[in-house]
Amino acid sequence: MSDDIITGIMATAGREPGRVAVVDGRGRKVTYGELARRVDAVRDAMAGRPGAADGLRPGDGVLFAVRPGVDAVALALGAVAAGGMLVLADPGLAPEVLAARMAATRPRWVVTESLLHLLSGPLRGLARRRGLLLPDLRDPLPGQAVRHLHTGPWLPGVPRGAVRLSRILRSSGSGPAPRGPYTTHGDQPAAVIFTSGTTARPRGVVHTRGSLAAGLALFRGAFPLGPGDVVHTDQLMLGLPALLAGATWSLPGGGDLTAELAARGATHTFAVPVHLDRLLRRTPRLPETLRHLLLGSAPAPPAVLRRAVEAGPEVLSVYAMTEALPIAVASAREKLAQAEGDLLGAPLPGVGIRVAEDGELFVSGPHLARGYLGEDPLREVATGDLVRLEEGRIVLLGRKKDMILRSGVNIYPGLYEPAVAALPGVAEAAIVGLADPETGDEEVVLAVVPADGYDGDAVWKALPAVMDAGALPDRVEPLGSFPRSGRADKLDRAALRSLLTRRA
Template sequence: MSNERPWLDHYPAGIPAEIDLNAYASVAAVLEESFQRFRDRPAFANFGKQLSYGQTDTLSRQFAGYLTGVLKLGKGDRIAIMMPNVLQYPIALSGALRAGLVVVNTNPMYTARELKHQLLDSGAKAIVVLDNFAATLQQVVADTQVQHIITTGIGDLLGFPKGALVNFVLKHVKKMVPAYNLPQAVRFRDALAQGAAHPLPKVELGHDDIAFLQYTGGTTGVAKGAMLSHGNMVANMLQAGAWIGQNAKYGEEIIITALPLYHIFSLTANGLVFMRLGGLNWLVTNPRDMPGFVKELKASRFTALTGVNTLFNGLLNTPGFAEVDFSRLHLTLGGGMAVQRAVAERWKKVTGCPLVEAYGLTETSPAACINPLDLKDYNGSIGLPIPSTDVAIWSEDNRPLPVGEVGELMVKGPQVMQGYWNRPDETAKVLGADGWLHTGDIARMDEAGYFYIVDRKKDMILVSGFNVYPNEVEDAVMQHPGVAEVAAVGVPDEHSGEVVKLFVVRKDPNLTEEALKQFCRDNLTGYKRPKFIEFRDALPKSNVGKILRRELRGEKKAAASAH
């Protein structure tokens, strides 16, 4: 057995140690292949409307024609896409990539300040924005390099009369479209009509060309654009594709895409991997509406689903979820944050399908480790490094550590980003000349090559010199039947430096602080037990539903300095 890569001995049957990076020159080449190969298969579904691969091909050609023929944008120009999961997203995405543009995925929930930073930093010349968020753009667009604005309504591609009805209800009944004034804007459908007169441009794309500027690193203050090349994205599609390909059938998969496609996990794992497989991406525009989400699941006959722990937990706690037909479901992939044992075990019990945890970062396009899909039971691990990927545990002074030792998780492989856009100093902090990426996660590896995240470096709580990992505390507290959600953070303490504070959303309204503290006394060693417990109606979450410990920590700091 190889000591270098012990995980290879534990790969499921049929998964190669390496992928052939040269199978495709670019993401655009992958899309072209699928448009031809699966022409008549459904590619995207949303609000009851489906687009085939052939239709997606035609519409994205028209969009590419508009970008190059009408707007005169060229290879390497940046275009921002600011939309939730609607049919316009894959069309704009595919069109932009086929035109050789760099896609700047933009979170529609951004504040004006965040949006301005991203547009300025990326130097985007064009933006496609959903009407619901155009008022935010209006506030900042004059201060950016954006010259071209394309607007669209949620119902614009749903056909008549449904589309018109959806747009009317959102604007006038639900009041979800704030008034905006962008006189220079062109409607998405008009852009497609104009683009139809222009041929698909001939653009030479290779592995080194940038496909995405994917913004990340809110934890360290200002967001940075990870440069993800066509080579990075092709590599990760092939790596993840090889991992799930053993039990995925070409042209027959239906994947529920509830996480936003502007987020790297959903973009690669759902959008790109399943387009290459000829699958149907069932787009859920607002997964926060859990009863509506369960209705979608009942209508879809889905075979695969990706999500984050909070999404799975939310579904399990939604009436009607247990009655969904899970007979075709063979892949549930969890990422973005730690999957909790209590959630994974309940998921397996209710759906019959294991909840398989994966690990990745924006900087790794994103997948680095995935658990075997035939996993019998939750194992608390992020899995094995995927094909063509090296993972190691390093000490503070950058030396590789032996099996079982705890240190920083390091990743090397063809999916590792080119660096941060215009930030050589920030790039140098995380990416060595040798190609090893510092993840900032604390982890260990066992003899079989399985990796276990102990915690985020930044989230670690230091109690009297002991390291306390919030994940471990949260995992323990989630075992209490009266707890719906929990976050553990460190708060300053004059005796021990820091102590643990819990923020808890109750499942049982009668749960008391004392009862929960007793539970923690029974399940956690002294220094790991919470000194403070605060009950909340909700916890702050990111756009993909990751609980934001840093916001809870920030509140504590603000409160402390106010006294």
């Protein structure tokens, strides 16, 4: 197993040059040999001549804004192989947020699509009228010169002197395997992922080539994956293990997921619980080729887990955080058998855990990010999750910041929400506290999304059997749906509190 993501993937390409590496959203296929040739070409173009002023140095920022596809995979790997640290640019970033991130990372290259230059330049006004807030990527850090590499044809707005991907690919020849040399640089920063922080002080998680390789190895060890498998996902942390294993990374095309899984012969896929719930309500059974369904990003209600188990594949729930990918894995059947709290599973091999006196989980290990941008290296990271250990397995009790305080009693919503969501007629459940502005004491409100057969009186009467007396809610509020946020559609507890306050 390689301790460097780049050397690991390129070694796979050397062993499997004729095997299909990536299938894009339109069904176009690229072999490992061709992918390696593209990575070589991008690396050579961005690294420049030895000692050249415009070449990348290890850890230099590379502002990256390319939609998932073959080009995106080759560009990302090539930029990191050249020494770059990817800075992922969300097109919807507010200008002041982008400016703060650019000041923190000071990118030397910008890798994007020519269409983005058009929409953020000559057609900026039209894009704004259509609701698209696009940053101007031509000059991300005024006063600092940057070089540009773009995909697609030349369009108005593309900076002068920009390198076109198609041209460097044409000039790179058509070798069947990577030219190299590729040496291990496990300590090189490979990507910074911004997670929190203020506009003035953005907080970015810095992963190295080595920490990413260690995390991907943990993923591969958690479920069988090898040549002949087809991983259908747009998630890097599942697609990249496929490339390390010699499997095929199949990228979604935006159509019906079940139909795409069947058409591609997918053996593995990833889903967010709320999206999986919608899918399984339409299609209760998934294609027979699908062996493994991974869930992540948010806890899955018991009703969703039961439908997922009935859909056919083995269902695995991945517990992870940006700073440590992944931490533990538990099967849906194991989670459903857990009587109290949310079972996260045993820590994966090599993952260190520590439970503090207040119950908060701390994590360490080779997959741990180097640290936060501009801060000292991490030795361990606080998860913000309150847990207990049962026979070496981690059981989630709640989020530290989600704790509710009522009459001097600490209430952890995660300890009870799975059991409430498993009651007849309940699709989802969430417990929040609404603070009294005068006393600071909190009203405990149980919000539920009703399912077929919902009976409010029956649910109320059933609560003492699944909740401690000191945690019983002051009221129960049925809602049509819960407010969610982010690409993963996580429950937005702040918005839920605001909604329940207005209803009160």
